[in-house]
Amino acid sequence: MFNKVLIAEDIDTISLAVQLTLIQLGITNMQHVKYCDDAILKIKKAIQDNEPFDLLITDLSFEPDSRSVKLTSGQETIAEIHKIQPSLKTIVYSVEDKKSTIKTLYDDYKINAYVHKSRNSIEQLKTAITQVYSSNSAFISTEIKYLIADKEANKIDYADVQILKQLALGNTQDQIADFFKTQNINPSSKSAIEKKVNKLKDSFKANNTAHLVAITKDLGII
Incomplete structure (x- = not known):
């Protein structure tokens, strides 16, 4: 199973749910950030320390506040991380269901899974983490599969x-x-x-x- 995970999520309750999910899967080495800029700093620091993350779980939307930031969305963060550590496994955990956004993330940034936040999303997140670790096949939530497959x-x-x-x-x-x-x-x-x-x-x-x-x-x- 994954050894070191970074969670980028600005809502505490959701972050805690993700952390609990990781613990249930036997993953205890995890870090959490609420800002996209901090995610980049964590990724760079981990590489410098020769202890890189092997999984990123990130939301796409981050609420602005009084802090001035360079990156404002998960999509921007993934694009930047893709330049720094292109091999990093990435799971998007978001309410976003726009076809163009999802296809770009899969096609251009090679994300490994897209889990749509919904009533049963934690179970799907568990499945996504396990599948991403054990195979090279991409995972996408059942609720939004039709977006990718739409002929x-x-x-x-x-x-x-x-x-x-x-x-x-x-x-x-x-x-x-x-x-x-x-x-x-x-x-x-x-x-x-x-x-x-x-x-x-x-x-x-x-x-x-x-x-x-x-x-x-x-x-x-x-």
Whole structure:
């Protein structure tokens, strides 16, 4: 099992729950920080002392307070740690459920697990820690697996995303056509954009454009 764990979490009750979970798994060498900047300092110090951490468990959101900090989110922290100790096993423990964020963490920063905070998340955290230690397979909470596996979200192209963003701003198809022309985005004709909007509504089973925008926002596409 892991020997040395760093917990980055600014809510005391959640941090204590994570610490208890580690103890139940036989892990007693752990440190806790409430600020992202402190996590970086701990990582660097541990490497300098030739006693590096072998697991990071971090939240993504950290509430700002009177202290001035350089890093303000878990995602920024993971990106920075990835430069310092790229081999460090990383588990994200967060309420965030935005597809683009989760995919970036897996694809770009090679996190090992994503546990969604929920009613049964402690048991899933135990499973994630055990799986990350014993195998190379990535772990993701059952509640948000659909975000990564969603096929329709992977079929859309750049123009589709831009159309969705313009619809979210309340622009009409005529306005979107004008915007596409000024940005040299193809296809830019109103008829082509109308076809794309209809195709998107069919793909995501949306009743109307407002419903389409809501669905794609929930999936983290826009």
